[in-house]
Amino acid sequence: MTLPRSTPEAQGVSSAAIVRFVDALERNLHEVHSMMLVRHGHVIAEGWWAPYRADLPHSLFSISKSFVSTAVGFAVDEGLLSIDDRVVDLLPDDLPEVVGDNLAAMRVRHLLTMTSGHSVDTVDATSGPEQNWSRAILALPVEHAPGTTFVYNTGATYLLSDILQRATGERVLDYLTPRLFEPLGIAGATWEQCPRGIDVGGWGLSITTEHIAAFGETYLRDGVFEGRQVVPAEWVRAATTLQVENGDPGAADDNTQGYGFQFWRSRHNTYRADGAFGQWSIAMPEQDALLVITSGLDDPRALNTVWDHLLPVLGGVEKxxxxxxxxxxADRLGTLSLALPDGSTRSLTAQRVSGVQYALPKNSLGLESVALTFDGDEARLTVVAERGTDEIVCGSERWAPGESTLLADAPAPAAAAGAWADDDSYLVTVFLTTTPFSVTLVLDFRDDEVTLTVEQNVSFGPTRLLHTVGRRV
Known part of the structure; x- marks a missing residue:
């Protein structure tokens, strides 16, 4: 699958204006991983910040919700579901002993619009000992009458995924494959599953930047892709228009403009599929434009850069x-890179510590020892942990590709670079290049000890993961 390409000017946009927008992205947002801009159905700008690449999938987090919504739309169109079906009728085996009036009144539409009646996101129930996540979620109190209160609720999307699997007999991923992924040319999609083999729904889907763009373009064109009606037009309109209010629409806040069926309404009469840490598919119908961004951001004002620097230049005709x-x-987009560790390529300390193993005290990350082995300007970081050993090549003034288990249970694609922050401290940054996440390790060598600090770029919890002292073995 390849979306058609065009020059910006042929689609009414100045190339120089896009350069200024890219400059603003780098100036205002500290970590963008990819960007694709589509106008009149043509890709007019695309770029990946090294070490991220066009062929690598990226974790979408809650953009996944919009794909679950699409699956519901197909199921409704095929007569397998109705958005007015009661949840208690669809998940009868997972109900608590006592079903309250609010739970009894909960319908599919309430899950779609985040108005299930819960006071808080129910996703935390999935981290407990109960392997049946639906049972754990449905056991929670439903404090409000469904349809009356908007609360962003990833657990609600998981319930939709479970409902879909029961209605269709397939995982959401498999159900969408012939209906959505194959017509759009999306290959290699993966989706995390719960312990019972149900796609987690509200997060966990991974596809490439261009695949996200194909999905966004299909919605922007009322469900049509390459002349074929892929998604029912009625569903597209319902999913992307305001179904419920979620705050003050007059506020300068993109999270209070209303909510559709697992899509957010945004300012300037736009809508978006939105995932944590800056995963966006932003549809601008009045400008006939789509912007896809993947990133590792934690800034609620990040969309202001789009409105201030891109939206004003999208209204033109052919130039x-x-x-x-x-x-x-092309030169600007072809040379994008995330900032390499700042420092020197050489230090006298390198010779003293090269190849030396430092044992670490018991810690929350399960790291047992670290060692740096230098070969010229570059290094190999060896991290021995309870789950295995990482051998990470740290490029010097380049991102060296490899694999890492630092934030994963199994080896995941990664790229790393290192530099001496000062004579005694070596800094390593490791990007998990199919995710928003990176890890920075600082090894501060003093005599026979190393002080190891590990920090993560973005997280749902603390970003400082470890600060400990290891001794030379």
């Missing part, structure tokens, strides 16, 4: 060709 502007934009 005169600008070969120089196109070349400048």
């Amino acid at each position: 005169a060709p600008d070969a120089t502007g196109v070349a400048t934009l």
Whole structure:
């Protein structure tokens, strides 16, 4: 699958304006991983910040919810579900002993619109000992009458995934494959599953940037992709228009503009599929434009950069060709890179500590020892942990590709670089290149000890993961 490409000017946008937008992204947002801009159905700008690449999937987090919504739309169209079906009728084996009036009144539409009646997100129930996540969620109090209170609720999307699997006999991933993924040319999609083999729904889908763009374009065109009606048009309109209010629509806040069926309404009459840490598919119908961004951000004001620097330049008609502007934009997008560790490539300390193993006290990350082995300007970081050993090549003034288990249970694609922050401290940054996440390790060598600090770029919890002292073995 390849979306058609075009020059910005042919689609009414100045190449120089896009360069300025990219400059603003890098100035205002500390960690963008990819960007794809589509106008009039044509990709007019695309870029990946090294070490991220076009061929690598990226964790979408809650953009996954919009795909679950699409699956519900197919099931409704095929007569397998109704949005007015009661949840208690669809999940009869998972109900608590006493079913209260509010739970009894909960319907599929309430799960879709985040108005299930719960006071808090029910996803925390999935982290307990109960292997049946639906049972754990449905056992929680439903404090409000469904449909009356908006509370963002990832647990509600999991219930939709379970309902879909029961109604269709397939995982959501498998159900969507012939209906959505294959028509859009989306190959290699993966989705995390719960202990019972149900796709987790509200997060866990991984696809590439261009796959996200194909999905967003299909919605922008009322469900049509390459001349074929892929998603029912009626569902597209219902899912992306305001179904419930969720705050003050007059506020300068993109999270209070209303909510559809697992899509957010945004300012400027736009809507978006939105995932944690800056995963966005932003549809701008009045401008006939779509912007996809993947990133590792934790800034609720990040969308302001889009509204301030991109939206104003999307209203034009075809412009005169600008070969120089196109070349400048191509060069800008072709040389994108995340910031390498700042420091020196050499230190006298390297010779003293190279190959030395430092044992670590028992810690929350399960790390047992660390060692740095230097070969010229580059290093190999060896991390021995309870779950195995990582051998991470740390590029010097480059991102060295490899694998890591630092934030994963199994080896995951990664890229790392290192530098001496000062004469005694070596800094390593490791990007998990199919996720928003990176880890920075600082090894501060003093005599026969190393002080190890491990920090994560973004997290749902603390970002400082470890600060400990290891001794030379």
